[in-house]
Amino acid sequence: MSSMVESATQVRDTAGLMAALEAVLFTLNRPVTVLELQDILQSTLPDIEAAATNLSQALTGRGLFLQRHQDQLQLVTDPAQADVVRRVLRPEYPSRLSPAAYETLAIIAYRQPLTRARIEEIRGVNCEAVLESLEEKGLIEETGRLDAPGTPRLFGTTMKFLQILGLRSLEELPPPPQSASTSS
Amino acid sequence: MSREVAAELERDPVYLVRTAAFDGPIELLLTLAQRAEVDLGAIPLASLTDEYLRAIEHERPPLDRLAAFLVIGARLVQLKAAALMPEAQVGEEEDLQAWEDAIKGRLEEYKRFKELAESLMRRHASGRFTFAGLLEPDVIPQARVQVSLDALASAFQQVLDRLPPPGPVTVEMEQVSLADKLEELRRMLVRQPQLNFSAVFRHARTRLEAVVTFLALLELIRIGEARVAQDGTFGEISVHRQEKKDEA
Numbered sequence: 288m289s290s291m292v293e294s295a296t297q298v299r300d301t302a303g304l305m306a307a308l309e310a311v312l313f314t315l316n317r318p319v320t321v322l323e324l325q326d327i328l329q330s331t332l333p334d335i336e337a338a339a340t341n342l343s344q345a346l347t348g349r350g351l352f353l354q355r356h357q358d359q360l361q362l363v364t365d366p367a368q369a370d371v372v373r374r375v376l377r378p379e380y381p382s383r384l385s386p387a388a389y390e391t392l393a394i395i396a397y398r399q400p401l402t403r404a405r406i407e408e409i410r411g412v413n414c415e416a417v418l419e420s421l422e423e424k425g426l427i428e429e430t431g432r433l434d435a436p437g438t439p440r441l442f443g444t445t446m447k448f449l450q451i452l453g454l455r456s457l458e459e460l461p462p463p464p465q466s467a468s469t470s471s
Numbered sequence: 472m473s474r475e476v477a478a479e480l481e482r483d484p485v486y487l488v489r490t491a492a493f494d495g496p497i498e499l500l501l502t503l504a505q506r507a508e509v510d511l512g513a514i515p516l517a518s519l520t521d522e523y524l525r526a527i528e529h530e531r532p533p534l535d536r537l538a539a540f541l542v543i544g545a546r547l548v549q550l551k552a553a554a555l556m557p558e559a560q561v562g563e564e565e566d567l568q569a570w571e572d573a574i575k576g577r578l579e580e581y582k583r584f585k586e587l588a589e590s591l592m593r594r595h596a597s598g599r600f601t602f603a604g605l606l607e608p609d610v611i612p613q614a615r616v617q618v619s620l621d622a623l624a625s626a627f628q629q630v631l632d633r634l635p636p637p638g639p640v641t642v643e644m645e646q647v648s649l650a651d652k653l654e655e656l657r658r659m660l661v662r663q664p665q666l667n668f669s670a671v672f673r674h675a676r677t678r679l680e681a682v683v684t685f686l687a688l689l690e691l692i693r694i695g696e697a698r699v700a701q702d703g704t705f706g707e708i709s710v711h712r713q714e715k716k717d718e719a
Contacts, residue, residue: 317603354601362603363601363603364601364602366599366600366601367599373600383595383596384595386592389591390584390585392588392591393584397587409577409580409581410581411577449601450602451595452594452600453599453600
């Protein structure tokens with residue numbers, strides 16, 4: 288065990304850290320926070336961020352894809368390979384969502400984090416059921432509480448949201464149409 | 472409301488209010504109420520609304536006039552409510568125009584999100600997902616199951632074979648719960664941190680009870696409170712108590 292830690296500390300150069308990051312993300316096979324990675328790779332935050340950027344670039348044109356949501360990283364298959372992966376994995380194919388669900392997802396994706404009240408203000412209807420269903424599907428989650436009377440829950444999208452849309456990160460969302468209104 | 476608009480409305484009012492406290496177009500009532508030149512407290516809005524509803528039953532006005540009445544009526548209710556609430560004041564700048572702009576802005580905002588929702592929907596429908604590896608991250612670590620699944624299954628089959636076969640079906644409530652069996656297994660493992668597989672089932676009198684006990688054992692393995700191991704290929708399977716979170 289101690290020899291593993293020693294060899295990890297030897298990995299200091301950029302290429303080595305990128306390779307170590309790739310190996311760790313591959314074995315853990317789940318979203319890993321940069322904080323965890325600091326600990327696992329015995330490295331600093333800026334070095335890990337740099338390694339993540341390098342890895343993402345190095346994977347261009349390959350079958351894998353570095354996905355990022357807030358402070359989490361995950362190694363996943365490239366959306367361009369979805370068909371072939373689906374053939375071998377036969378994963379449960381998530382059925383289409385309702386128009387209300389896509390609307391709510393869009394509002395949350397572009398305005399996160401925000402409260403249910405704000406979502407309902409935009410949609411003009413009660414959103415309790417649709418939020419519950421999106422949360423159950425793991426597409427949104429509570430990201431915190433608003434510091435206001437009643438400390439309402441704040442909602443944000445999840446890693447899974449990126450996965451069902453094949454997005455590298457939220458920055459890859461289609462740009463919002465020109466907005467004249469003031470955001471919350 | 473501009474002077475011209477007010478004059479225009481005076482000629483063709485949305486609705487003529489006839490009450491003791493105010494007699495005239497409803498637009499004028501709103502303008503005066505906003506300037507606090509008329510006391511809304513003296514005007515019964517409920518009966519005003521009732522009369523309006525009766526009036527439009529006879530002669531249905533065009534949609535925009537109906538909408539105008541709704542907007543003005545809503546604003547009057549808001550003003551009256553504000554007047555009734557102590558210390559609540561409706562900002563003066565918050566006039567009808569600003570109110571309309573706000574509603575228009577909100578509709579535009581909603582329309583934008585509707586478009587975005589459609590683009591998300593198209594992206595989702597294209598099926599270009601990303602996938603994580605096949606193994607779920609919460610797979611039970613190998614360390615907890617040092618027995619082949621076949622061996623575990625056949626050991627359980629032996630337990631079942633020792634129990635009386637299911638007789639004619641008599642419908643009765645059997646009181647075997649997974650929660651009880653979990654507790655029972657935990658207690659057994661506290662008393663004796665290492666048990667033979669068959670000993671786990673020594674209290675089971677029926678097949679159902681044995682099945683529930685087996686499920687409870689699997690659950691303990693899953694949550695990391697027990698592990699199973701086997702001495703050699705055909706050796707006795709043993710169940711060991713585990714402290715949670717003691718393995719990687």
